[in-house]
Amino acid sequence: MMQADESKLGRKVRQPWTFNRLLLTIALFELILSLLVAGGFSPAIFLFVGPFLLPGIVFTALLIWRPNQWFYLAAGISISYLFFLFLPFILGGLSNPASPYEFAGYTIGLVSLFWALPIGVIGFLRARKGVPMADVRSGWRTPQGIYALAVAFIAVGAIITSALAYEHASATTGGGVDFQPSATVTVTTETFLFKPSTVTVPVRTVTAIVVTNKDAAIHTFTYEVNGQTYSHELLPGTTTKFVVFFDATGSIPFWCIPHRPMGMTGTLTVA
Structure with a gap:
């Protein structure tokens, strides 16, 4: 009997899960989910950010x-720093609520940021001072739990609004051209790249550019001429046609607004 008691005492007692540890773990999965959604569920996104x-x-x-004060802090910072690293890229997606995948993905990423960074700092400070932390069950009733739920509900509302905006954009997309172009060039967007990335357009010729978006994400075909920016939205699984006319030879860069930092760029060569 005595040996059995000593055996129990000799076992390593696992520390119970705290609410802070749970939130940081969920925040990591939210970050991974946000990248997957923003990338249109294409695994290619992880080649870039993996x-x-x-x-x-x-x-x-x-x-x-093995939870300790430094792991709380390191986990909070390492989960949230991606937001600051890719801030221009993220702001591009958040600026267009009618782009459902990017907007939803980056909104989920914001939840990850607003959970991970403050929770990591709070976990570090409490563990350092030896202050007890709430367990998983009671944590949702603490100020931290209410804060986490509020952030999540706001994000859900924003994603629903984005979905409604996308539905409206899809229903109203249309148009045509008033005259027959003399030349046509075709471009495809696939795996977050323009194919081909270099397109030759004849000078002083009305030319139709036909772009087929094979990705599940919304892209744009954006370029600038003489200080004026022109942008065409490319909805997933659709073909967009627009006409151009250039009166001088040269090279004109074009890009996708939300995915430009990922290298989604190209060049119009006017010759």
Whole structure:
């Protein structure tokens, strides 16, 4: 009997899950989900951002394995720093609520940011001072839990609004041209790239540019001439046609507004 008691005492007691540890773990999965959604559920997005996810995965795993003050802080920072690293890219997606995948993905990413950073700092401070943390069940009734739920509900409302805006945009998309172009060039958007990335357009010729979007995400075909910016929205699975006329030879860069930081760019060569 005595040996049995000693055996129990000799076992390593696992620390119970705190509410802060749960939120940081969920925040990591939210970050991964946000990237997947923003990328139109294309695995290609992880080829670009995969290496930047490693710190968050490592420190969150360490926090799950052996929670301490430094792992709380490191997990919070490593999960949220991606937002600041890709801020121009994210702002481009958030600026267009009618683009459902990008907007929903980045909104989920904001939830991850607003959960991970403050929760990581709070977990660090409380663990450092030895202040007890709320457990998983009671944590939702604390100010931290109310804050986390409020952020989540606001994000859900924003995503629903974006979906309604996209439905309206899809219902009203249309148009045509008033005259017959003399030349036509075709471009495809696929795996977040313009194919081909270099397009030759004849000079002083009315030319139709036909762009087929094979991605599940909304793109744009945007270019600038003489200080004037022209942009055409490319809805998922649709073909968009517009006409151009250039009266001088040269090279004109074009790009996708939300995905330009990912290298979704090209060149119109007027010759």
